[in-house]
Amino acid sequence: MENGRPVVESTQFKAMLKEILEKLNFPPPRYECERNGPYHLPNFVVIIRFEDKQGGHEICGPHAYTKKDAENDASMRVIKHLGQYYDIVMKDINEEKLVELKYEFKDLKEAYEELWKSLIETSKELKELKERMMNLDPKEELDSVSSKGVRVCPKSCACHVYQNV
Structure with a gap:
């Protein structure tokens, strides 16, 4: 809670949704999961039913490949919906993490490119050595x-x- 307002700081949206609804004195959400697609490539859709001061709501989440991801994504949509009507502080620490990951990826990409150049040079040297040995x-x-x-x-x-x- 920040100044009496629920604070959202994580990517575990299902747990956050439950916590936010508790702090706003609303009943816990109800989840309904539908599974589609073939056995080897399932597709899940979650519908969340919850109640607030405006009444009962039903929000459908996006398709996901796991039930957990579908519930988490649908919970995120509900939190965004609640954020329109209630004073919920959304701290987006994910943006900072994405920036960190971007720089880590850039460093890894540069290291990979250097390694690749080194391997190409070594390959050329080995090829020349093989040709000399064959002659x-x-x-x-x-x-x-x-x-x-x-x-x-x-x-x-x-x-x-x-x-x-």
């Missing part, structure tokens, strides 16, 4: 190593490499 002739490489003062196995394999002293 290598083992005999030539051993001769190259031998000419730099390093002895290799007499069988011309790379199993033993000796430094000339």
